[in-house]
Amino acid sequence: MSDTLLDVRHLSRRFDVSAPWLNRKLEGLDKTYVNAVKDVSFTVAKGQTFALVGESGSGKSTIARLIVGLLEPTEGEIVFDGTSLARGLKGAEARRLRRRFQMIFQDPLASLNPRWRVTDIIAEPLRVFERSMNDRARHLRVGELLTLVGLSPEDGLKFPHQFSGGQRQRIAIARALAANPEFIVCDEPTSALDVSVQAQILNLMKDLQDEFGLTYVFISHNLQVVRHMATEIGVLYLGRLAEVGEAEALFATPQHPYTRMLLDAVPDIEMTGRRRKKVEGEIPSPIDPPPGCPFHPRCPFANARCRSEVPGLTRRGPQAAACHAVEEGRI
Amino acid sequence: MTMTNPTPGNPAPAAKPIVPPKPQGRLKAALDSDIFYSWRRSPVTIVATVVALALILMAILAPWIAPHNPFDPASLNLMDGFTPPMTENQFTGNSYALGTDNQGRDMLSSIMYGSRISLFVGAMATAFAITLGVSLGLVAGYNGGMIDGIIMRIADIQLSFPGILIALLIFGIARGVIPANQQESMAIWVLIIAIGLSNWAQFARTVRGATMVERQKDYVSAARIMGVHPFLILLRHVLPNVLGPVLVIGTIGLALAIIEEATLSFLGVGVPPTQPSLGTLIRIGQQFLFSGEWWILLFPALTLILLALSVNLLGDWLRDALNPKLR
Incomplete structure (x- = not known):
């Protein structure tokens, strides 16, 4: 493994979803919080693609927004190339760091200002980061990028x-790509696209990665897409990492029961005829998460310990899973 | 869409003109646009546009096209007073298209100069209200929290009073603050500020709502990731996307501001009598209504109605034309 570019340490983010102050006082309610992300740690090496997968509500997009600084973590820290992106990063240092990372969003229509011409949209990072660039050079660069x-x-x-x-x-x-970043967070970049176009965009992203040595954090709910892109995968469940590991190993020998369930649900072209288990149940509300392992209400292997104790990630070979059953060798 | 999509791994060879050509044919594009189409399809709007433009031109060009200068005492002849429209004066033999008032001023010229002042006050007050309301709405909508709470509660309090009361209040305060010898020269600006301050709240409300929608969109997030200053995000990203509704209520607001100015002038707290606006002319005219000199009231009042109505109709049309849900 090469150098670490991004190091996410014990990242947590809590959202205040309380009723308005007056309603709380009148109805005698307490403040309510959602733990969208809870104690997530992973590292991304230079030039690699780290994929985060999970169902809706598992905290994927929150992690993306935390990494690029759109949200501030409640706990934990994000270290980018040795520098902590802690709260209060300001001035010239912030600008130097910011130009090194970028984000691609899910809905491209919402992520492009409808009143701007495409030239101006693409030139925006150049205006921010390359202030000495003149109009003509900027135009040339935009043409080049297009x-x-x-x-x-x-x-x-x-x-x-x-x-x-x-x-x-x-x-x-x-x-x-305009300001030559090294690191791009992709928040479901293909979910809003037709299947035929998805492949084109994914191939384009891969080519660009090879050409410029980009590092991606790739967020998706589509395992096929992830399989195509990722070198390493983190499976999120209810804001926690259920399993992290190298992509191939994780697809070949999934450990966590949740990962197994997800992989079982992926259709394959070979029609191997293997017995599938249906995806059962739904992700619980993060406002009132189950005690112990967050997955236990849907897990066929859950026992008393799973219902009371939160499992930590334990590494076995190329991947690590947060599961008591795996740790105890029950499955 | 006639674009080709080259395969990503093998991008199209670089086309020759790397520098894109300048956009051309703005006028043609404007004539082809949906808005112009909906304008052409609405006879009421065409009439309203013609009437509004005619009145506005008449007001702007008054010093050059008015037959008389009603503010030049030397040119006035008291013997001309109370001449009915299109009739020869019994003493001087002069005839005036819309008659004269008690001082012998030509009504047509008075109305032209009067609409000039009415329109100027209305437009400036609306511009002031838009500037203030849009700025506060953007700040409130983008920041949320405390700032939003404070700004919007002030707007709520203000909206619970009739606008005219607020304008009267501001006018009264200004009269107490400004020294007596400057009151006459400052009166028109006090009026503009008073009307503007009584109208900003609806702009702030509209813009705040639209801003709250826009700030959630990813293009704002993209700019924030780059570290663009919030002021620039508001100015360059959010503002152009919230201006549509502002244009609509701004047009209707202009009609309201003109009426508000006329009301204040009618009540005698508006522009000084040396610069009579339409409202002042109506106030003067109503003194003579029961003595039979109807034209001194009727023509300024008709002009005010036509002006307010045509601008209002334009606003209505704009609202429909710009509202995608009604298309």
Whole structure:
């Protein structure tokens, strides 16, 4: 493994979802919180793709927003290339760090300002980070970026609504690449696209990764997509990591019962005829999470210990799972 | 969409003109637009546009096209007083299209100069209300929390009073604060501020709501990740996306501001009598209504109605044309 670029340590984020103050006082309610992310740790090596998978409500997007600084962690810290992105990063240092990471969003129409021409959208990072650049150089760079993502420089004159979904996502990618970042957080970049276009965008992202040595944190609920992209995978369940490991190992020998359940649900082309277990139940409400292992209400292997004690990640071979049953060798 | 999508791994060879050409044909684009189409399809709107433009042009060009200067005492002849419209004066033999008032001023010229002042006050007051309301709405919507609470509660309190009361209050305060010798020259600006301050709240409310929607969108997040200053995010990203509704209520607000100015002037607290607006003319005219000189009241009142109505109709049309749900 090469150098670590991103080190996420014991990251937690709690949201206040209490009723308004007056209602609380009148109805005698307490403050309520949601633990969207709870004690998540992982590292991402340079040039690799770390994928986070999980159902809706498992905290994937919250982690993405925490990494890029749109949200502040309640606990824990995020270390980017040796520098802690702790609260209160300001001034020139913040600018130097910020230009090294970027984010690609799920809905490309919402992530592009509808009133801006594509040229201005892509040039925005250049205006922020390359202040000495003149207009002509910026125009040239925008044309270069548009070509790089498979559009033509003339497209810069159009507005985002004049493009198809896949083309919009290409524009978003061009913007992300404009200031030569090293690290890109991709929050479900293909979920809003047609299947045929998904593959194009994923291939484009892979090519760009090879060309520029990019590091991705790739968030998705689609295991096929993840299998295509990831070198390492973290499976999230209710804000906690259920299992982390190298992609191939995790797909070949899933350990955590939740990972097994997810993989069982993936259709495969070979039609191996293996017996599948249906995905059962639903993710519990994070406002009132079950005690002990968060997965125990849906887990076929749960016992008394699972219902009372939160399991920690224990490493076995190329992957680590947070499961008492795996740890005890029951499964 | 006639675009080709080259395979990602093998991007299209770089096209020659890397620098994109400048956009062209703005006028043609405007004539082709949906908005112009909906304008053409609405006869009421076309009439309203023509009437509003005619009145506005008449007001702006008053010093050059008015037959008389009603503010030049030297040109006035008291013998011309109370001349009915289109009739020769029994003493001087002069004839005026819309008659004259008690001082012998030509009503047509008075109305032209009066609408000039009414429109100026209305437009400036609306511009002031929009600037204030949009700024406060953006700040409140973007920041939320305490700041939002304070700004919007002030707006709520203000909206619970009639606008005219607030304008009267501000006018009264200004009269106490400004020294007597400057009151006449400052009166028009006090009026503008008073009307503006009584109208900002609805702009703030609208913009705040739209801002709260826009700030959740990912293009704002993208700018925040780059570390763009919140002021620039508001100015360059959020503002252009919340201006649509502002345009609509701004147009209707202009009509309201003109009426509010007329009301204040009618009550005698508006512009000084040396600069009569439409409201002042109506106030003067109503003194002579029962003695039979109807034209001194009727023509300024008709002009005010036409002005307010045409601007209002334009606002209504804009609201429909810009509202995607009604298309």
